[in-house]
Amino acid sequence: MNTKRPHRPLTLRDVSEASGVSEMTVSRVLRNRGDVSAATREKVLTAARTLGYVPNKIAGGLASQRVNLVAVVIPSLSNMVFPDVLGGISAELDDTGLQPVVGVTNYSPPREDTVLYDMLSWRPSGVILAGLEHSKAARAMLDHAGLPVVEIMDIDGEPIDCAVGISHRRAGAEMAEEILNAGYRRIGFIGTHMPEDHRARKRLAGFEERLAEAGITLAAREYYQGNSSLLKGRELTERILTREPDLDFLYYSNDMIGSGGLLWCMEQGYDIPGKLGLAGFNGVELLDGLPMRLTTTDARRIDIGRRAARIVAGKEPPPEDGVIALAPTFLSGDTIRHR
Amino acid sequence: MNTKRPHRPLTLRDVSEASGVSEMTVSRVLRNRGDVSAATREKVLTAARTLGYVPNKIAGGLASQRVNLVAVVIPSLSNMVFPDVLGGISAELDDTGLQPVVGVTNYSPPREDTVLYDMLSWRPSGVILAGLEHSKAARAMLDHAGLPVVEIMDIDGEPIDCAVGISHRRAGAEMAEEILNAGYRRIGFIGTHMPEDHRARKRLAGFEERLAEAGITLAAREYYQGNSSLLKGRELTERILTREPDLDFLYYSNDMIGSGGLLWCMEQGYDIPGKLGLAGFNGVELLDGLPMRLTTTDARRIDIGRRAARIVAGKEPPPEDGVIALAPTFLSGDTIRHR
């Protein structure tokens, strides 16, 4: 493969020689820097184009000590939630000359360390990373890197530099509040068994706290391993309702399993939201097309991406106290009683 | 922000001074290259760790003329299909020291050119990009780059270097075959209106060709703009069936709108697959959790990602004729009659 295309990568010097203009001026033209006469500009551009020159950012970055990359470190891509965050980030970065580069940790702290290390070794202009919980090593790296760090999604904790997100405790508490107000009392929880999913943990903590204030404890809980899928939602819903048939509400740790549960319950003929209420978390687009609208909380994913990107890009000053708190938004849907 | 953390990024020289070992030897230790005595090795490693040194790959890449990056250029992330491809790629790249870097084109050729240009300017070790249709400029860039190029997803066309994918014409034709064999005759098609989605176009072409061989033409078609979602699937299904109530099969250009259509039809009480059959394309995980299993074609996304990565990584020689053709796999599901 590729043996018939033995082209040596072109350099500035090649363009310089082809156009009869000094390397420095060629460089200026290619970066739109400094004043260059229209005539030489044309010569250079033509030469570059006909040769098919592509600048070498490795060399450029080393010389200028600046790299137009923003490292984005997230736990997962299959989650349906991170593409939205990324969307917000790219949209906001689009006119800044900065480029997002994505690293995925799979919710593994050692993997996060590796990914961070690798990304920092490219000397990016900034870092956006999910969550507030990081290894000592990771914090050390970020401290030494001397670049803007924005932690996203979560604000319940101490940011390294600054954080943009929602309070998951609050999201959980507010959902509990709504459920209690609607009159449900025998409440079950279905969530992933991931010690490293701190946001899910905090949501549940906030949820249970609010229940406790009303003198209520979770009547049942069910955990699963691996990816969230409709199928998992079905299976766990069946399991929890078989075990505890008199539950009147199920709180799911995300919309995907919540949707699976909703579909299963509808097939079984449960009276929703009359006898059984359901709620998820995230506010994903999928919910728009289901037979009933699952009650959920909008996690403000796109806004989070945008604000984080704005800060890294310097479009917006970092917050005084280091925290931008967005409000999780309750979406009542059809699967909770309206009073 | 960040004013309290003014650390200058550390260099090899810092580690060298801290450990009393020459820069060259430090470099050897940090890269596990050449023989270094266990003693000096320890000294260096300790120094590097306590300082919190992170190597500068910009400088390293410039000096060594090698960069352990693989550029991956895909049309979309929200498509639910590309995360799978990426999964295959990362899995296979994991033990090679190569890192995928993703660029997204949004199905826009000019945008593809820009993304490619930007990625090539980092001088990656290889390029994996979706599709066989590229601008003249893009082809020129790739020719001059002098690195392995693997075009993925599609094999109906002329690869620049080599291609890994399925024949979408064949996938469409095979689905047509199954539908005809099952006895359906009044067939409608619902797809996205995207001139740049060449694979969807080829699938439909293969589909219609096979129908034509049986003397049948599409009885109706409906196109939509924008993202595929359950909701769009519902709306378009309602529209096409209102317009042409006597259709007995709907072929969707992907599983997401197919699923939306399926849910809508079930709610309306259509006799599926008796009076109305449905099929999508891709074979996404979502289908596992729906009330009925949508008939579809497995597009072999993960395999495609793996094979492409293997070639770029040099784990597998590029195919003689430049093409690795995987077989699209028919998944019969519940929404087509079994004979």
Add this chain to the structure above:
DNA sequence: CTGAAAGCGCTAACAT
């Protein structure tokens, strides 16, 4: 096994 010298391709800073 370790070190010294040269230079990767580009740009900052200073000429002119």
Add this chain to the structure above:
DNA sequence: ATGTTAGCGCTTTCAG
């Protein structure tokens, strides 16, 4: 408006 010089931080190459 354009050119010259030096060097970014690392690795290659060659000597010990």
